[in-house]
Amino acid sequence: MHDLLIAPFTEFGFLRRALVGCLALSVSAPVLGVFLVLRRMSLTADVLAHGALPGVALGFLIAGMAAPALWLGGLVAGLVVAVGAGALSRATGGREDATLAALYLVALGLGVAMISMGGGGALDLTHILFGSVLGVDDAALLLMASVATLSLVVLAFAWRPLVLECFDPSFAAAAGARGGLWHLVFQGLVVLNVLSAFQALGTLMAVGLMMLPAIAARHWAREVGGMAYAAVGIALLASVSGILFSYHLDVPTGPAIVLIAGAAWAASVLVGPVDGLLPRLLRRRHLAG
């Protein structure tokens, strides 16, 4: 038991760094995920993460696997795709989701082509797309912890306005809650969290730790606060077991963590007390009143 669960972390510093980084991420990202689900924006974070790839690739070509360059490139490219899609669809009258899809597909193709052409081997490509525990160096760890801290502080202030804006936008406007401004702040946090995730999880999987626990949380609580706690709990669990899974079976960390989070989601759908399948199949007799 000790060998299986504890020894990998006491033995290897890089595993400890990846673990701490993912735990930090697990505290902030799933909470944002809960609001993305409630705003019917479940796919937005995914588009941002994919769209960041050409920037990450450019950073890689210039500076190798160094965190700041990858991160800066990803930030710029992600913002270009997100803001560009909105501006382009307003200018041409198309639907924003269609423009987003077009831009991120192009970005994904471009990113993979750039890494391959730039002499990056298959190994580098795998690391960038699917993450690697080795990617979490001190700089990346510091970044993940800072982003998580910042996100929690901002969320504490943004909580009421976000709930108000999601639940009843016209009331929020009438009450002067500045819902639009808080929404922008919220989107900024999503971009930061996705980017801080990609060194450990890879650009393709960065969103997994944000969305899967958030989607599963619906089956564990009836109020948005409870859903946030449930999502964080699931994400913490997925981080620890995902990294162990990745180490023992030699799978990239991104898919490992996402698979565990996915299993937690499937379990929630099956046995979760709110709208789960099992409670429905049991068909307990209706109450008297």
Next chain:
Amino acid sequence: MSARRKPAALRLENLTLTHGRHPAVHHLSGCFAPGSLTAIVGPNGAGKTTLLRGLAGLHRPEGGRVSLQGEARIALLPQMASLDRAFPIACLDVVMQGLWARSGAFREIRAEDRARAVQALAAVGLGGFERRPVGSLSAGQTQRLLFARLLVQDADILLLDEPFNAVDAKTSADLLRLVRDWHGEGRTVVAVLHDLDLVAREFPETLLLARDPIAWGPTAEALSAANRLKARMMAEAWADEAGRCQRAA
């Protein structure tokens, strides 16, 4: 809930509200007097909802202005459609949103504020619904809940957009009693309504609107047969070839 009421009048000066360049409310002047109880009546597309949004400061006037006398707080009850009823939130938390003017994003909710929210739920007949998820309420219960939030807002001017739609007779009688109480406390109440019998019975003042104001005054006069006929003549379609409006700004 507090006894003292600031006199809160809303004065409209040649107000024009537009969607694009087409007028939704056209050259409207007049005053909602302090403590008045006014119904806004008119055919579909007459600009009633737009006017309420303009009064609440949510729709910027294209011409003219809305001026508020004194430091009155305005509360708007939008039509129910704008609400996400699938949102996972409990009834008491919705009612406490009415505290926004005091609590803002981050100030604490005091015990007495919370108690007021619980009281407001009881006042609309939803006692015991504190932790019920909003999604489990019926349409009528949801409307009661929104009235509880209005109670907690404690505004001086209340703007109600079709408050009795899709609710049963008992609920609309209960909610109407709250409206009468607000009127009795000296608050200014403006409600968009379709039920003319109800308007004639309960609302002393009426504004009959068909984009252009048709009549504004004591209900019996405003709703005269001649005025109602005039309101029905309003063309619902926008006139695409319409020239620029030449009336004095």
